[in-house]
Amino acid sequence: MHEVRRIVIRLWRLVVIRHESLVFFTYHPRQGEGAIDDQVRVFRGRAEVPAGVRAEFLEARSLSLWVAMRLRMLFQGATLLVLSQDGKLCGYLWQRECDPFLRRYRWLTPRGLLLGYAWVAPTFRGRGLYGRLLSTGIALSHDRRNMPIVVYADAPNTASIRGLETAGFARLGTYEVTSGALGFYCSHRTIEENATIRDVWSASQP
Numbered sequence: 761m762h763e764v765r766r767i768v769i770r771l772w773r774l775v776v777i778r779h780e781s782l783v784f785f786t787y788h789p790r791q792g793e794g795a796i797d798d799q800v801r802v803f804r805g806r807a808e809v810p811a812g813v814r815a816e817f818l819e820a821r822s823l824s825l826w827v828a829m830r831l832r833m834l835f836q837g838a839t840l841l842v843l844s845q846d847g848k849l850c851g852y853l854w855q856r857e858c859d860p861f862l863r864r865y866r867w868l869t870p871r872g873l874l875l876g877y878a879w880v881a882p883t884f885r886g887r888g889l890y891g892r893l894l895s896t897g898i899a900l901s902h903d904r905r906n907m908p909i910v911v912y913a914d915a916p917n918t919a920s921i922r923g924l925e926t927a928g929f930a931r932l933g934t935y936e937v938t939s940g941a942l943g944f945y946c947s948h949r950t951i952e953e954n955a956t957i958r959d960v961w962s963a964s965q966p
Contacts, residue, residue: 785931787904791929802896813844813849816849874910876912894923908957
């Protein structure tokens with residue numbers, strides 16, 4: 761019953777208006793090509809996710825997150841990157857177009873590849889897993905100029921922000937994002953703007 765309630769709450773949040781304070785970053789060419797990590801398993805779009813991975817998610821996270829994950833893969837073509845160790849879920853990262861149907865982040869870029877949401881198990885934090893997932897995500901994103909990479913963190917999440925800065929991502933700014941009605945309604949307010957994606961690429965040219 762508790763899991764059913766969580767699923768209902770998640771679906772409800774897609775419909776009602778919600779407010780978030782987010783810090784956005786973008787890929788900088790100085791980061792290089794990234795690197796495929798042999799221990800990161802990649803599941804694309806409608807690909808079947810093994811029962812073992814499902815069990816890891818249910819143990820470490822929740823049924824509601826698993827349902828949301830499958831819907832994201834089936835209907836948004838999202839790619840899931842998973843790191844596990846000894847049958848335990850250590851962390852995961854999403855890679856997907858910036859909501860190709862809803863275009864939630866179109867005010868940042870008309871086309872883009874979103875890295876996130878990301879999660880690392882508390883007992884595995886501080887071991888560089890977030891960086892490994894990000895590096896694999898970069899390596900899988902081949903057309904980074906025409907399909908720029910966008911990644912964000914909740915403004916209060918200083919650990920994630922430090923991780924993105926350490927990985928070399930360029931900070932775009934902090935924004936208050938309001939969305940609802942399944943994403944059909946979305947607006948933003950600029951709290952602090954540091955750069956645009958075009959600025960980042962222009963500054964990187966010799």
